[in-house]
Structures are given as structure tokens and as C-alpha cells.
Amino acid sequence: MSLRILPALALAFVAHAASYHFAAVWDGAKLWRDACIAVEGDKIQSVGPCTGPSTDLTRYTAIPGLIDVHTHMTYVLANPVARSARSAATVFLSQDNARKTLETGVTTVRDLGASGYADIAMRDLIAAGKMAGPRMFVAGYGLQNTRGDTVTPNTAHGPVETDKVARAQIAAGADWVKMYASTGSGQDVTGAQTYSFDEIKAAADAAHALGKRIAVHSYGPDGARDAVRAGVDSLEHATDMDDATIAEIVRRKIVYVPTIDHNRYYVDNAQLLRYPPEAPGRLNDYIQRNLATARKAFSAGATFAMGSDAVYTMFGENTRELAWLVKAGMTPEQALVAGTANGAALLGMEKSLGRLLPGYFADLVAVEGDPLADIQVAIQKVRWVMKAGQVVVEKR
Numbered sequence: 001m002s003l004r005i006l007p008a009l010a011l012a013f014v015a016h017a018a019s020y021h022f023a024a025v026w027d028g029a030k031l032w033r034d035a036c037i038a039v040e041g042d043k044i045q046s047v048g049p050c051t052g053p054s055t056d057l058t059r060y061t062a063i064p065g066l067i068d069v070h071t072h073m074t075y076v077l078a079n080p081v082a083r084s085a086r087s088a089a090t091v092f093l094s095q096d097n098a099r100k101t102l103e104t105g106v107t108t109v110r111d112l113g114a115s116g117y118a119d120i121a122m123r124d125l126i127a128a129g130k131m132a133g134p135r136m137f138v139a140g141y142g143l144q145n146t147r148g149d150t151v152t153p154n155t156a157h158g159p160v161e162t163d164k165v166a167r168a169q170i171a172a173g174a175d176w177v178k179m180y181a182s183t184g185s186g187q188d189v190t191g192a193q194t195y196s197f198d199e200i201k202a203a204a205d206a207a208h209a210l211g212k213r214i215a216v217h218s219y220g221p222d223g224a225r226d227a228v229r230a231g232v233d234s235l236e237h238a239t240d241m242d243d244a245t246i247a248e249i250v251r252r253k254i255v256y257v258p259t260i261d262h263n264r265y266y267v268d269n270a271q272l273l274r275y276p277p278e279a280p281g282r283l284n285d286y287i288q289r290n291l292a293t294a295r296k297a298f299s300a301g302a303t304f305a306m307g308s309d310a311v312y313t314m315f316g317e318n319t320r321e322l323a324w325l326v327k328a329g330m331t332p333e334q335a336l337v338a339g340t341a342n343g344a345a346l347l348g349m350e351k352s353l354g355r356l357l358p359g360y361f362a363d364l365v366a367v368e369g370d371p372l373a374d375i376q377v378a379i380q381k382v383r384w385v386m387k388a389g390q391v392v393v394e395k396r
């Protein structure tokens with residue numbers, strides 16, 4: 001044995017995992033009672049019966065860090081900075097959104113649309129440990145078929161342009177492509193199709209050719225139908241989907257992200273957002289149809305992931321969507337799978353996120369109560385959060 005490797009060997013023997021003792025651990029599929037999670041560096045080393053000394057978290061149940069697959073982390077209500085420098089300021093102002101998201105137990109997000117690549121800046125700052133926040137997978141500019149003559153960096157008309165603009169996002173550093181295949185956003189709940197099958201197909205093929213995935217926004221059924229046939233990876237909102245489209249998302253294993261709760265947020269904050277008096281009525285009607293569609297898709301066997309579509313002051317409410325998933329027919333455990341393992345698989349991270357297993361990132365959430373009996377425990381009773389081995393929320 002060479003002397004030169006001795007110091008490294010000695011270190012390996014000295015370095016020991018930190019152990020955390022919980023009343024119960026739900027590892028993403030099964031429940032351990034009175035169990036310890038050993039963490040070494042940013043990874044989980046083991047889950048199981050306690051052996052040595054450990055940090056006492058025996059008032060709590062551990063669940064995997066939650067994954068919110070639909071955020072707009074860079075949407076801030078008021079940005080006082082001049083237009084030319086707005087996205088630089090956005091990165092600074094969005095720190096609040098990132099911190100509030102962590103407080104809900106969300107340790108990973110897929111951020112679906114931003115201006116000025118503020119999302120890429122945030123992702124990289126968070127990854128480098130320079131900003132507190134969840135791990136981010138980002139989309140850059142979401143492709144839009146703008147009517148009129150305004151051309152913005154997200155404008156794409158026709159399949160040649162949707163191919164080109166999708167590639168441009170990936171070249172800029174995006175992890176995902178986001179495409180708006182219908183109208184509908186904020187108080188506007190119309191769902192008129194804005195991209196044709198060919199336009200969606202061109203963007204989806206571009207993303208896939210470059211090893212990336214694509215999420216398609218469609219408030220209504222027509223954009224959703226064509227997005228599904230074009231082979232997209234996830235479908236956002238997608239209210240009033242017909243039975244054939246639902247059957248097809250099941251067959252193709254496309255992930256459905258209904259984002260029911262964001263319209264509840266808009267209703268609750270209609271005054272803050274200066275919506276007209278008739279907006280809440282329209283939003284509540286949409287919520288009911290969104291829930292009915294989710295119920296239908298769930299009973300047909302569709303795979304769901306948890307997406308809040310959080311913007312502005314909704315951060316901190318990211319996981320309220322779980323309660324809607326339960327209303328759509330899931331058990332609390334099935335809703336938690338949507339909020340953990342299914343999100344991880346959608347991101348292509350099923351071997352490192354979404355479960356509490358050896359070798360996975362040490363993303364742990366301590367909740368007070370039994371989240372498998374009452375989903376509100378996961379929503380309202382988050383007391384402690386660890387992300388990649390570091391405690392990021394302490395509310396014990």
C-alpha cells in the first residue's frame with residue numbers, strides 16, 4: 001500500500017454520517033416507524049433502525065423534499081427598477097419567493113417561464129450556494145404565438161420558428177421548453193388554442209433532439225389534444241380534456257399537472273391583483289371544471305405531478321395543490337407521490353430525488369403529524385427542512 005493514499009483513507013474512516021431520528025419516515029413508498037436517516041455530505045447514507053447518536057426529531061415524520069413542477073419564481077408584484085435593468089433586479093427581488101418556497105418543504109422546482117433569463121441566473125446562484133432556494137429546473141422564455149406585431153424573445157409563429165425559438169432557449173441554458181398552446185392566464189380563463197399540432201410537434205421534436213423535455217400550457221381542451229398527439233412530456237392546466245385525450249395521456253404516460261390551486265389564489269387575491277368584480281365568478285367556474293377534469297384523468301389512470309403555478313405572493317402556498325389532488329380522488333399518500341417521486345421522474349431525476357433512499361439527495365422535510373392520514377399535515381405543519389444535507393428551514 002502506497003503511503004500517499006493513507007491520508008485519504010484516514011479521512012474516509014473519520015468522516016461519519018450525521019443521523020436524524022424521526023417518529024416515522026415515509027420514504028416515498030413505505031413507512032418506517034421510529035427510524036433514523038443517516039446523511040453524509042449531500043446524500044442519504046441509510047434509512048432504518050437507529051444505532052448510534054442522532055439529532056432528536058422524534059416529534060416529526062420525515063417525508064422526501066417536495067417537488068413543485070410548475071412555478072414562476074421570477075414573477076414579482078412590484079419591480080421599481082427601470083425597464084432596461086428589470087431582469088437583473090428581478091433576480092434580487094425573487095429571493096423572497098425562493099425562501100418562502102423552501103418553507104413549504106419544496107426543495108426542487110421546475111420553473112416554467114421567465115423573462116431576461118432571470119430564472120437561469122437564479123438556478124445557477126442557488127446551485128452555487130450564493131442564494132437560498134430550491135433546486136431549479138428552468139425553461140427560459142415560454143414560446144408564445146402573439147397576435148399583433150409585437151415581437152419579443154418568446155414570439156414564435158409557425159413550425160420553423162417554434163423549432164428555432166425552442167432551440168434558442170436550450171442554447172441559452174434552459175433545462176426545459178415551455179410552450180403556451182392556448183390563451184388563459186391570470187383572470188383570463190379562456191382556453192382558445194394558439195398553437196397548431198405542427199407548431200407544437202416542431203418544438204417538441206427540437207427539445208427531444210437536444211435531450212430536453214417540453215411542457216405545454218393549455219387552459220382548454222384543443223391545445224391539450226394536439227400537444228398530447230405531438231408527444232409532449234407534461235400537460236399543464238388542460239381543463240375539459242375529452243375522453244380520447246385522457247386515454248392518450250394514460251397510454252403515452254404523459255404527466256398531467258392540473259394546477260387547480262392557482263386560480264384559488266387569484267380569487268383570494270382579486271383585489272390585490274386589481275381584477276374586475278366579475279373575475280372571481282369566472283375563476284371559480286374554471287376551478288370546478290379543472291377539478292372535474294383532474295378527477296376524470298385520475299380515475300382513468302393518468303400520472304400526476306404537483307404544480308402550483310405560483311406567482312407573486314403565492315409562494316409559501318406552493319403545496320396547497322396537494323389538497324386538490326386529494327379532492328380529485330387521491331389518497332394523501334398518492335398525492336404525496338405526485339408531489340415527490342412523480343415530479344422527480346418528470347425531471348429525469350428519479351434516481352436521485354423524490355425518495356428517501358440511500359444515495360439520493362438528502363432532501364428531508366419534518367412534518368408534525370401523520371401526512372398519510374391528513375394531507376393538511378404536509379401542507380401546514382412543516383417544521384424543519386433539509387436540502388442536500390443542509391438545514392434550510394428551522395421552525396421547531
Ligand SMILES: [Zn+2]
Pocket residue numbers: 070071072112309
Ligand atoms: Zn404557469
